[in-house]
Amino acid sequence: MKSVYGRIFLTVSIASLLMLGLGTAVSFLMVSERIERLAGQDAAHVAAAAAAAIDRGGEPALRDWLRAEEARPGHMQVLVVDSTGADLIGRAVPAGLAMRTPAVLKLDPADRSRSLYASRWIPQVQLADGRRFAVYLVERNPSWWDGVGIKQLPILLIALAILMSGAVAGILARSFSRPIRELARATRSFAAGLAAPEVSGRVIARNDELGALARDFTAMAGRLGHLLKARDRLVRDMSHELRTPLARLNVALELLRRRDPDGRLEGDVARLQQQVDRLDHMIGSILSLSRLDAMSAPPKFQRIALAPFVEEVVEDAQLEAAQRHCVLGLLDAEGLEVQVYGSPMILGSALQNVLRNAIHHTSEGTHIDVRLRVQGGEAAIIVQDRGPGVPVDALEHIFEPFFRMDDARMRQPGGSGLGLAIVARAMRLHRGAARARNLPAGGLEVTLTLPTLTVGAVPLEPDYFSEPPTPLTG
Numbered sequence: 001m002k003s004v005y006g007r008i009f010l011t012v013s014i015a016s017l018l019m020l021g022l023g024t025a026v027s028f029l030m031v032s033e034r035i036e037r038l039a040g041q042d043a044a045h046v047a048a049a050a051a052a053a054i055d056r057g058g059e060p061a062l063r064d065w066l067r068a069e070e071a072r073p074g075h076m077q078v079l080v081v082d083s084t085g086a087d088l089i090g091r092a093v094p095a096g097l098a099m100r101t102p103a104v105l106k107l108d109p110a111d112r113s114r115s116l117y118a119s120r121w122i123p124q125v126q127l128a129d130g131r132r133f134a135v136y137l138v139e140r141n142p143s144w145w146d147g148v149g150i151k152q153l154p155i156l157l158i159a160l161a162i163l164m165s166g167a168v169a170g171i172l173a174r175s176f177s178r179p180i181r182e183l184a185r186a187t188r189s190f191a192a193g194l195a196a197p198e199v200s201g202r203v204i205a206r207n208d209e210l211g212a213l214a215r216d217f218t219a220m221a222g223r224l225g226h227l228l229k230a231r232d233r234l235v236r237d238m239s240h241e242l243r244t245p246l247a248r249l250n251v252a253l254e255l256l257r258r259r260d261p262d263g264r265l266e267g268d269v270a271r272l273q274q275q276v277d278r279l280d281h282m283i284g285s286i287l288s289l290s291r292l293d294a295m296s297a298p299p300k301f302q303r304i305a306l307a308p309f310v311e312e313v314v315e316d317a318q319l320e321a322a323q324r325h326c327v328l329g330l331l332d333a334e335g336l337e338v339q340v341y342g343s344p345m346i347l348g349s350a351l352q353n354v355l356r357n358a359i360h361h362t363s364e365g366t367h368i369d370v371r372l373r374v375q376g377g378e379a380a381i382i383v384q385d386r387g388p389g390v391p392v393d394a395l396e397h398i399f400e401p402f403f404r405m406d407d408a409r410m411r412q413p414g415g416s417g418l419g420l421a422i423v424a425r426a427m428r429l430h431r432g433a434a435r436a437r438n439l440p441a442g443g444l445e446v447t448l449t450l451p452t453l454t455v456g457a458v459p460l461e462p463d464y465f466s467e468p469p470t471p472l473t474g
Contacts, residue, residue: 018164046078047123047135059127063089079136080125088133101134179203179210183217190221242279249276303453304340304347306379307333307372313348314370317355324359327367338374339453342430347450350426350434351381353419354446358385362443374452378432381448389438399424399434423448 053065062080066089069078080088083105085098093101104122123135182203189198203214253273256265314330321328340347358368366386373380390398397403401421420434423446427434432450439445 043137350423361387386443
């Protein structure tokens with residue numbers, strides 16, 4: 001299997017070799033062109049013509065010849081430069097030629113040995129008084145290439161290296177980011193409930209770590225999808241199958257009551273009925289939690305006026321509170337006009353579970369307070385009971401399914417460990433949260449937060465594919 005690091009090393013090595021080859025080629029072309037221009041056949045012919053002008057009339061004839069050459073149309077210009085770097089008739093000399101000329105004129109013009117910068121190849125002419133001049137054939141309007149000298153060559157190579165590195169980095173980024181994007185898309189699809197997310201065959205066929213990761217992810221997703229489907233099917237089947245013996249038990253208990261007109265078995269029958277009711281409630285909670293977890297289509301959401309909605313749910317729970325001689329009341333909700341976007345059925349079930357939990361655990365004869373608060377774009381439903389509270393180390397776990405505690409709050413019969421788990425799932429579905437904290441004076445406070453729906457705002461659709469958030473505690 002080819003390694004990703006191996007691909008990177010191979011690509012960078014090839015790019016380095018290409019850059020080195022390109023730099024060498026650029027240097028060779030630059031030097032070759034300068035040599036050809038300064039010491040080629042054209043430059044030699046021009047130097048011969050300058051020498052002929054000196055033979056005809058010395059320095060004045062050379063000056064006249066230069067002026068005639070300057071007036072002749074064309075893109076090339078003849079420069080005759082002395083040892084000070086100045087042209088014989090006062091024209092501008094490129095800085096590189098002016099700096100090079102003193103060294104050129106110190107050399108013997110008969111020495112034709114090769115040099116890297118062709119200093120020994122530059123044609124020269126000599127006057128009768130012994131003064132020598134270097135003869136150059138240059139562009140009248142030099143391009144940017146003529147301005148690049150040997151000293152500027154490293155800068156040019158660095159610029160080429162940066163461009164090539166950028167191109168290589170772009171190719172590498174595209175090569176590595178494409179399979180990563182594919183895997184990210186498949187991961188989101190898997191999180192969205194798709195049992196077998198598809199990863200393109202191009203990514204799976206890669207012979208490196210990313211390809212191995214794609215193959216492992218596909219196998220894992222398929223296996224997990226199968227297990228999740230099997231689990232959901234098992235829970236649903238078991239829950240439905242348990243309904244039949246429960247119904248038979250209820251019928252048997254009713255027949256037992258009729259056969260015991262004296263009521264001698266009333267206590268035993270009552271205890272059996274309590275356990276049957278508890279099992280029935282637990283099965284209903286399991287089915288509710290399973291439906292929330294396995295939801296494959298969004299529920300029907302609508303605008304809900306929060307205060308009237310909470311007031312209605314609280315009124316429905318009054319009867320159950322009265323059985324424990326508790327007072328359940330909605331406080332500080334008058335005049336509060338706020339809307340949320342959600343499912344009345346799911347939100348109502350969540351709030352009922354919180355109220356039922358508070359009624360079940362609060363002390364008899366006490367009161368349970370329900371309050372509404374709106375702050376920072378969030379609406380909060382706060383339920384406070386007067387029970388024993390929850391140990392601090394268990395606060396972050398009470399929203400987990402089947403979580404039980406061995407303390408006074410949980411020793412009371414009737415709890416299934418699923419009510420608050422259903423609440424947490426329902427709040428996550430509505431892009432809200434559920435948190436709990438112990439009250440300083442005793443009791444538990446459960447807060448349900450929901451995003452408010454402002455006028456003209458686009459409602460947020462159900463978040464039924466999100467990961468479970470970490471339960472919040474206060």
